[in-house]
Amino acid sequence: MTAEPVLIGRTLSLGYNQHALIRGLSFEVRRGEILGIVGPNGSGKTTLLRTMLGLQKPLAGTVERKASLAISYMPQRERIDAILPVTALEVVLMGRSARAGVLRRIHSEDRDVAQRALALVGGEPLGNRLYRNLSGGQQQRVLLARAIAADSEMLVLDEPTAGMDVASEAAMIAFLQELNRSQKLTIVIVTHLLPVVLNLASSVMLLGTHSILHGPLDEVLQEESLTELYGVPVHIGIIAGKRTLVVGRPGDHRV
Amino acid sequence: MFEQTFIRLALIASVATGAMLSVMGTYLVIRRVVFMGLVLASAATVGAAGAQLFNWPPELGSIAASVATALGLGAIQRPRRISAESIMGWAYATASAATVLILAGTPGAGLDELHLLYGNLLAVSVSHAVGLVVLALVIGLLQILFGRRFLLVTFDPEAAQVAGVNTTFWSLSMNLLIGIATAAAVHEIGALLTFSLLTLAPTASLLAMRSIRSTFGMSAALGVVLACLGVVVSFHLDWPPGPTSVALLAVSVPLAAVVGWLRDTVPKIGDKPDAPDSAAH
Structure with a gap:
């Protein structure tokens, strides 16, 4: 049975200052899906993400959310100014307090949830450290823990593996898959790293200059479409059970 | 010196303005819009000058101008081609020029009006001192009640908005409080000390402190103690009180930087070295 849509975009035109980057886009994000x-x-990509989140109005068209859909957003860590002397745990707790009522104080239960979220992403030892003193990868994990601690139905992640080493990236992919499987979370991920999407997403939206492809991963991310989109030969292979990507030079026919 | 009523009133005004301005100024420093403090102080003076033209109470003109500026700066959509500082710079230049031009065109504007505009800590009246204390208490209460919301929209406004927080409302509320506190303070302590309390005390505190709670606490403490100390020192040395307090606040910044540097470089006894970054699983 097909899951119900939780977010629907209808004939969207997106862009800035009346300059449309994307025209006529319609899509559905379904419950439990991982959309790359x-x-x-x-x-x-970022314009579409911001429109999905309601941070930016479309030039035309509408975005409809399922009533009372709770979304957690994990921005790129560079978007956060770390001047504030807050600990990693306090950052995670912000995920709780954003959802709580205005006058509601932080309870021990919130602290427990925040600690568990930190532990889930392997960030338990970071709790008492200042967020600004953490490495880029550690900050990513703390922001992910904040998104998880909010107990939302949908996670929207902007370049969640940017700046991570390969081990951390693989761990993040495995973690998000497990989160999607165990908690039935809907996940939308924006990234310029195709291997991340190849090994994580169930469906893909491929934004090109002239066309947009949206559908199941295997139908959309094909060598032909990627080669045409990026203008360089792109080959998809499988090594040790993981999909990977090999990119040739412009004009090459073999990689 | 404490037997003198004007000194006691100056100290009361110093405590009230030192506490409320340095606490609300912490948000300005964290949001990297310290210039907004100067713009608001200038808006308060232009409001007072404008009120002279119509024989209105200058306090009313100050508060109206500051609040309008604070809300306007919060609501304005920044064009992508320029920075927020550029807009602040424009607002500051406009307000400063308007103050001088209005005063130049106001018949009979003299030293009294300038005191009114730029403050005189040693001439604070009982009613104004009481007003400042009440305002400081209200701002303190609002900070206790809504400080968590203010931090949310300061740290990551977009994530807060996605989570359902009305970030526009809270940002404007924060600006509104800063605008009111600034307008009230400028009349009594002057634009220079108002701006210094808004920016120097929080800057020193951020340099020295390592938690959000202690940052706000230290900011308020520095604002109160150094503003009062300025009054005491100026009394004994026969210096003007406002600039004396500003000088003390200015000195506190490099001292705080040294304290922060020492706290970063000298490990506490029992501190463990940082573990290397590890993967999520």
């Missing part, structure tokens, strides 16, 4: 949004630089 990929595309070259400037294709409108």
Whole structure:
């Protein structure tokens, strides 16, 4: 049985200052889906993400959310100014207090949830450390823990593995898959790293300059479509059970 | 010196303004919009000058101008081609020029009006001192009640908005409080000390402190203690009180930087070295 849609975009035109980057886009994000949004630089990935989140109005069209859909957003860590002397645990607790009532204080139960979320992402030892003193990968994990601690139905992640080493990236992919499987979380991930989407997403939205492909992973992320989109030969292979990508030079026919 | 009523009133005004401005100023420093403090102080003076033109109470003009500026700066959509500081710079230049031009065009504007605009800590009246204390208590209460919301919209406004927090409302509320506190303070302690309390005490505190709670606490403590100390020192040395307090606040910044540096470089007894970054599982 097909899961119900939780977020629907209808004939969207997206962009800035009346300059449309994306035109006529319609899509559905279904409950329990992991949707990867990929595309070259400037294709409108972040604009689409911000529109989905309600942070930016579309130039035309509408975005409908399922009533009372709770979304947690994990921005790129560079978007957060770490001047504030807050600990990692306090950052995670912000995920709780954002959902709580205005006058509600933080309870011990909230602290427990925040500690568990930190532990889930392997960040338990970071709890008392200042967020600004953490490495980039550690900050990513703390922001992910904040998103998890909010107990939302949908996670929206903007470049969650940016700046991570390969081990941390693999662990993040495995973790998000497990989160999706065990908690039935809907996950939308924007990234320019195709291997991340290849090994994580169940469906893909591939944003090109002239066309947008949206559908199941295997139908959308094919060598032909990627080669055409990026203008370089792209080959998809499987090594040790994981999909990987090999990119040739422009004009090459073999990789 | 404490037998003198004007000194006691100056100290009361110093405590009230030192506490409320340095606490609310912490948000300005964290949001990297310290210039907004100067703009608000200038808006308060232009409001007072404008009120002279119509024979209105200058306090009313100050508060109206500061609040309008604070809300306007919060609501304005920054064009992508320029920085927030550029807009602050424009607002500051406009307010400063308008103050001088309005005063120049106001018949009979003299030293009294300038005191009114730029403050005189040693001339604070009982009613104004009481007003400042009440305002400081209200701002303190609002900070206790809503400080968590203010921090949410300061740290990551977009994530807060996605989570359902009305970030526009809370940002404007924060600006509104800063605007009111600034307008009330400028009349009594002057634009220079108002701006210094808004920015220097929080800056020193952020340099020295390592937690959000202690940052706000230290900021308020520095604001109160150094503003009062300025009054005491100026009394004994026959210096003007406002600039004396500003000088003390200015000195506190490099001292706080040294304290922060020492806290970063000298490990506490029992501290363990940082573990290397490890993967999520």
